[in-house]
Every structure is written in structure tokens, then in C-alpha cells.
Amino acid sequence: MARIGLIAGKGELPAIWARAAGEKGNEVYAFPLVEEADNPLEGIAAKVSYVNIGALDSLIAQLSRYEIKKVVMIGKVEKTRFFQDLNLDGRMKRLLAGLKELNDDAIMLAIVRELAREGIEVIEQSTYLEDLFPEPEVLTSHEPDEELLADMRYGFKMAREIGRLDIGQTVVVKDRTVLAVEAIEGTDAAIQRGGSLGGPGVVVAKVSKPRQDWRFDIPTVGANTLSNLIAVKARGLVIEAGKTFLLARERIIEEADRNGIVIMAMDSNPPE
Numbered sequence: 493m494a495r496i497g498l499i500a501g502k503g504e505l506p507a508i509w510a511r512a513a514g515e516k517g518n519e520v521y522a523f524p525l526v527e528e529a530d531n532p533l534e535g536i537a538a539k540v541s542y543v544n545i546g547a548l549d550s551l552i553a554q555l556s557r558y559e560i561k562k563v564v565m566i567g568k569v570e571k572t573r574f575f576q577d578l579n580l581d582g583r584m585k586r587l588l589a590g591l592k593e594l595n596d597d598a599i600m601l602a603i604v605r606e607l608a609r610e611g612i613e614v615i616e617q618s619t620y621l622e623d624l625f626p627e628p629e630v631l632t633s634h635e636p637d638e639e640l641l642a643d644m645r646y647g648f649k650m651a652r653e654i655g656r657l658d659i660g661q662t663v664v665v666k667d668r669t670v671l672a673v674e675a676i677e678g679t680d681a682a683i684q685r686g687g688s689l690g691g692p693g694v695v696v697a698k699v700s701k702p703r704q705d706w707r708f709d710i711p712t713v714g715a716n717t718l719s720n721l722i723a724v725k726a727r728g729l730v731i732e733a734g735k736t737f738l739l740a741r742e743r744i745i746e747e748a749d750r751n752g753i754v755i756m757a758m759d760s761n762p763p764e
Contacts, residue, residue: 496615497560499543499551500524500533501567504714504739509566510536512620521558523551528569545569546580548587548603552610563607565708566617571596571676595658597701600708616706621737626757628733632745636728636754640695643668644730647697648758655701661711662698666690680720687724695728696721700735714739722751733757 496518500506510520510533522537525545533540539558543551555563580588587602588594604614618625630636636644647665650673654660660674664686671694672686679698687694698711713731721729729748731738736757738744748755 494562495519495521495558495560497555497558497563497612498522498533498537499563499565500529501565501569502528502530503568503712503716504531505712505737506567507531507533507536508624508739509564509617509621513564516620521560523554525567525569528567544579546578546584548606549581549583552583552607552612555607555612556610561611562613562615564615564617564619565600565603568678568712570678596709597658597705601705604707614707617708617710618706624737624739624741625734626731626736626738626741628757628759631738631741631748631755631757632753633749634754636756640728640754643695644697644728644756644758647695648699648730648732651697651699652702652760655699656703658701661701661709662696664690664694664696666694680716683717683720683724683726687720687726692725693727694724695730696726697730698736699732704735710737711735712737712739713744715744718744718747718753721753722747726753728754728756730756730758733759735760 496513498506498510498520500522513520520537522533522540523543524533526542527545541554587606591598591602607614643665646668647663650670651663654673662674662679662682663670664672664683671690672682674682683696700711
């Protein structure tokens with residue numbers, strides 16, 4: 493039985509991943525981040541040991557103690573924490589001090605390299621979760637009309653552009669106008685801001701980055717995303733087919749239909 497480490501952030505995804513890995517015959521050792529983890533992994537993982545975000549040396553020591561050579565990093569981590577009063581150990585301070593930029597990819601890649609130096613491989617988040625990627629199609633019951641489809645295509649294009657710049661993965665649009673761009677505050681806050689500016693009928697686009705590193709930050713749509721779409725009375729959600737996790741698909745689609753929200757999975761290069 494292979495042993496895999498799970499460095500777990502916020503949301504449903506860590507538990508979903510742990511179950512899927514276990515079903516494939518793996519022994520999962522979970523290391524939830526104290527500041528983020530909100531879904532218990534006890535009873536799902538073989539062992540659960542909580543760690544602090546800034547305690548990189550302690551995390552590596554535990555991985556080595558349990559002879560874990562492969563880990564997955566999955567679940568949401570609030571990037572704003574790196575600008576707050578985090579208790580960073582010496583190893584994490586040195587890692588961050590050595591970076592020219594403190595954007596998402598730079599920080600995560602530095603952590604991946606630090607683990608690699610200790611003989612620990614970070615595997616792709618999509619491992620065992622390939623069935624969470626939707627195919628390109630309209631997922632809900634109703635087809636988008638021309639006006640909605642135009643906003644979906646426009647939002648998709650704009651989201652790809654901010655992803656290319658490593659700013660975020662989500663935009664909110666209406667009438668081919670960008671209302672909100674996700675940055676460090678995260679998807680939920682961007683949807684709320686865009687909805688407050690545009691009113692009912694906004695469209696949200698969430699995509700992967702053009703050079704997405706599959707070891708971290710794969711875009712994810714789940715119950716929280718849908719709750720925010722309903723709250724702002726959004727008209728549509730477009731995600732990237734084959735590259736965006738869609739959690740609890742049947743429940744999400746049923747609830748979207750009930751609230752008149754069209755959800756579409758679009759190819760990476762949609763027609764103009």
C-alpha cells in the first residue's frame with residue numbers, strides 16, 4: 493500500500509481527494525493547515541496531524557518521519573494570510589525572502605522546490621479526481637441565448653488574460669463589460685463585488701491559467717461558488733472544460749436550474 497501525504501486547505505476538496513486516493517489503495521496521511529482546514533479528515537485519512545501554514549520545517553520533518561515521498565497540496569488557502577501576522581519559521585522566512593515576486597505561482601513553486609530538495613515529490617491535484625472535470629457542454633437544462641453566450645465568451649476571454657498575468661482566475665462581467673477581477677481576495681469576494689456593481693444578470697467566468705501548474709491552484713467550483721451566484725442573482729457561470737473541478741455536480745446543476753443560472757463548460761479556445 494502506497495503512502496501519500498495530503499497537505500489540506502479549506503473546503504470540500506481535501507476530503508474528496510482523500511476518499512478517492514483511499515479507494516485506489518493508498519494510505520493517506522493528512523496534514524490539515526490549522527488556519528484553513530474546515531472539513532474534518534478524521535475517519536477518512538489513516539492519520540491526521542495539524543500543521544501551521546508558516547511552519548514549513550515542522551511539516552517537512554513530519555513527512556520525513558513517516559517516510560512520505562509523495563504529497564498532494566489541495567484545498568483553498570487564503571493568500572491574504574501572507575500579509576498578516578503569520579508566525580513563520582526560519583525556513584519559510586528564508587524561502588519568501590528569496591523570491592523576487594510574491595504572487596501565487598512564485599510562492600507555491602518555491603514550496604514545491606523546497607520539498608523536492610528533501611526528496612518529496614508534489615503530485616498533481618487532479619490525481620484520482622479526473623472525473624470532476626466536465627466535458628465542453630451546457631451543463632444545466634437551458635441553453636444560453638445569444639446575449640448570455642456573448643457575455644460568457646467575453647468573460648472567458650478576460651479570465652484567461654488575468655490568468656496569464658497570474659492575477660487570478662475569475663472575472664465578473666455584464667454586457668461585455670468587466671465589473672470585477674479576482675485578485676488576492678479570492679473568487680467569493682470578487683463575485684460579491686461584481687454583483688454589487690452590476691446588479692442582477694451578471695456572468696461569472698472561472699478558468700485555469702494558460703500555463704496552469706497542475707500541482708496547485710486548479711480552479712474549483714462548489715457549493716460556496718453557487719451560493720454567491722444565487723446571492724447576486726447571477727445569470728450565468730462559464731468554466732473551462734477539462735481544467736476546472738466541479739464538485740457535487742448533480743446537486744450544483746439542480747440548484748442552478750432552480751435559480752435560473754446557466755452553467756456552461758467551454759473549450760480553452762472558444763469561437764469568437
